Amino acid sequence: MLRSRWERPGQSYYRSFASSAESKRAYELLENPRPEIHLASLLAPHQQQTARRMAAEAVVLLAQDTTG
Numbered sequence: 001m002l003r004s005r006w007e008r009p010g011q012s013y014y015r016s017f018a019s020s021a022e023s024k025r026a027y028e029l030l031e032n033p034r035p036e037i038h039l040a041s042l043l044a045p046h047q048q049q050t051a052r053r054m055a056a057e058a059v060v061l062l063a064q065d066t067t068g
Contacts, residue, residue: 001017001026001029004016004017004018004022004026013026014027030042
């Protein structure tokens with residue numbers, strides 16, 4: 001999933017995958033009915049590592065592109 005998104009950052013989420021089957025699987029993962037699997041739980045480790053890395057720096061620049 002990440003590779004597909006990385007290779008096609010300008011595409012919509014659905015169109016960033018090579019086939020409709022891949023898109024469907026990606027949506028199924030994000031919409032998983034199991035309570036322990038949800039977007040927040042998937043992003044939590046990334047957010048923790050980002051916060052850890054930022055805490056080690058004196059200055060952190062957060063660039064944001066609001067064009068769209």
